[in-house]
Amino acid sequence: MLEDGRMQCDLCPRDCRLHEGQRGACFVRMRHEDRMVLTTYGRSSGFCIDPVEKKPLNHFYPGSSILSFGTAGCNLACKFCQNWDISKSRDMDRLADQASPEGIARAAADGGCRSVAFTYNDPVIFAEYAMDIANACRSQGIRTVAVTAGYMHAAARREFYACMDAANVDLKGFTDDFYVKLCGARLTPVLDTLAYLKHDTGVWFEITTLLIPGRNDSTAELEAECRWIRKELGSDVPLHFTAFHPDYKMTDLAPTPAATLRRALEIARSEGLAYVYTGNVHDPEGGTTYCPGCRLPLIIRDWYHIDDYRMTPDGKCPACGTAVAGRYEPFRSGFGSRRIPLTIGR
Numbered sequence: 077m078l079e080d081g082r083m084q085c086d087l088c089p090r091d092c093r094l095h096e097g098q099r100g101a102c103f104v105r106m107r108h109e110d111r112m113v114l115t116t117y118g119r120s121s122g123f124c125i126d127p128v129e130k131k132p133l134n135h136f137y138p139g140s141s142i143l144s145f146g147t148a149g150c151n152l153a154c155k156f157c158q159n160w161d162i163s164k165s166r167d168m169d170r171l172a173d174q175a176s177p178e179g180i181a182r183a184a185a186d187g188g189c190r191s192v193a194f195t196y197n198d199p200v201i202f203a204e205y206a207m208d209i210a211n212a213c214r215s216q217g218i219r220t221v222a223v224t225a226g227y228m229h230a231a232a233r234r235e236f237y238a239c240m241d242a243a244n245v246d247l248k249g250f251t252d253d254f255y256v257k258l259c260g261a262r263l264t265p266v267l268d269t270l271a272y273l274k275h276d277t278g279v280w281f282e283i284t285t286l287l288i289p290g291r292n293d294s295t296a297e298l299e300a301e302c303r304w305i306r307k308e309l310g311s312d313v314p315l316h317f318t319a320f321h322p323d324y325k326m327t328d329l330a331p332t333p334a335a336t337l338r339r340a341l342e343i344a345r346s347e348g349l350a351y352v353y354t355g356n357v358h359d360p361e362g363g364t365t366y367c368p369g370c371r372l373p374l375i376i377r378d379w380y381h382i383d384d385y386r387m388t389p390d391g392k393c394p395a396c397g398t399a400v401a402g403r404y405e406p407f408r409s410g411f412g413s414r415r416i417p418l419t420i421g422r
Contacts, residue, residue, distance in 0.1 A: 083107045087232045088151045088200060089265045102201040104149040116147040117205045119174050121162050121196060125187055125416040127380040131195060131223050132316050132355055134365060135402025136242045136280050138375055139382050139410030140379050142221065143184040143418070146196025147205070152225050153249065153260030155325040156288055162196050175420040177205070177212040181386045183420045185216045189315065191241065195223035203236050210239035226269035229263055233272060242403070244316075245279040249292035250285075250301040258291065267304070274309045282314040284355070287332050287340060298340050302347035312368070312401035317341060318355035337362065351401070352396055369398030382410035 077083055077169045082093040085100050092100035094107040118293055123145045128136060131144075146162055175183070184192050192213055199206040200221050210220040219241040226245040228236065237243070247270070249255060252263045273281045285301065287293045305313060317340040319332035337354040341362055344352040354362030363377035372395050376384040391404035 085112055086226050086229055090151055091094050094416045101140045102151040104201055114204050116202055120145045120413045123420050129380045131193055132242050133228040133244055133282055135314050136192040137190045137403055140190035141411040142191045142193045143189045144193040144195050147202045149201055150198050151201050151227055155258050159196050160324040164271040179271040179420055180209050181212040181216045184218045191219035191221050198224050200224055200228050207239045226266045237277050237279050240279050243279055245283055247283050247285050250297050254292050271308055284316040286318050286320050287336055289329055298343045302344045312346050315344055315349055316355050317354045319357045354355045367393035367398050370396040380413040
C-alpha cells in the first residue's frame with residue numbers, strides 16, 4: 077500500500093499503482109478489496125499439444141511433445157506482437173477453457189507429454205496460476221516451460237523460476253531505445269532475468285530474438301547482443317533468430333529476408349556461440365544442432381520434424397564424445413510437426 081491510498085503491484089517493473097477496482101497495464105491483475113487478484117486464474121484461451129521445438133526449445137528433450145496454453149493480456153506493449161489477438165485481448169469471454177492445475181497435469185500425463193508450456197501470452201502476468209500448475213506437474217513427473225519476455229522483478233522472479241524447469245526468453249532487441257519505443261519497456265530487467273537464470277538457477281533456458289527489418293537487425297546490434305551473451309551467459313546458451321512477419325501495429329514492414337537470418341547466424345557463430353538457429357523459415361541448416369567439438373550434424377531438423385538424431389542417450393556426440401548442453405533422454409521417435417487441440421474440463 078502507498079501513502080496516497082493506491083496499491084502497487086510488485087510483480088514486474090511496470091509497478092502499476094491501482095485504486096480499488098482498477099486493473100494493471102497487463103489487464104488481468106486487479107485490485108479487489110485491498111488484494112491483488114489474478115482475474116484469469118484457472119482460465120485459458122485454449123490448449124494444444126505441440127512439438128517442444130515450436131517453443132522454440134531445441135535442447136530440452138528434443139522430439140518430445142509439450143502441452144501448450146496461454147491466458148490473456150501482457151505486461152509489454154510490443155507493436156509487432158505475433159499473438160496480439162491473445163496477448164492484447166480485453167475480452168475475458170475469449171477464455172472459454174477452464175482447468176485446475178491438477179487437471180492440466182493429468183491431461184499432460186494422459187497425452188504422453190514430457191512437459192507443459194506457459195506460452196501464447198506471457199506467464200509472468202499469470203504467475204500464481206503457472207506456479208500452481210508447475211507444482212501439480214512435478215507430482216506427475218511432468219516438466220514445465222515458461223515462454224516469456226523475462227520482464228519481472230527480482231523477488232517475484234525467484235519464486236517463479238523455483239517452479240520452472242526450462243524457459244525460452246525473448247530478447248526482443250539489444251538497445252533500450254528499441255524496448256522503450258516498440259515494447260513499452262526497458263532492456264535492463266530482461267538482461268537481469270537472463271543473468272539470474274544462468275548464475276542462480278538450474279533452469280535450462282534458450283533465447284529468441286525476432287529480427288525486424290530496420291529496427292533491431294543491424295550488424296552492430298547483433299554483434300553487441302552476441303558478445304554480451306558470450307561474456308555474461310556463456311557460449312552454450314542456444315540462440316534462435318526468428319523471422320518477423322507483418323502484424324498488429326507494424327503491417328507496413330516487409331517480412332525478414334532470409335539473408336538477414338543467415339547474416340545473424342554467421343555473426344553469432346563468429347562471436348563464439350555454439351548453438352545458433354533460425355526460425356519461422358524453412359532452413360534445415362539453420363535448424364540443425366551441430367557438435368561444438370567436431371561440427372558433426374547431430375540433430376537434423378526440417379521445421380519441427382527431426383529427420384535424423386545421432387546423439388548418445390546422455391547427450392554426447394558419438395564421434396568425438398563432446399557433451400552437448402541441454403536436457404536429454406533416450407530418443408525413440410520425434411513427435412513431429414503435429415498440432416493437436418485439446419479440451420480440458422474443470
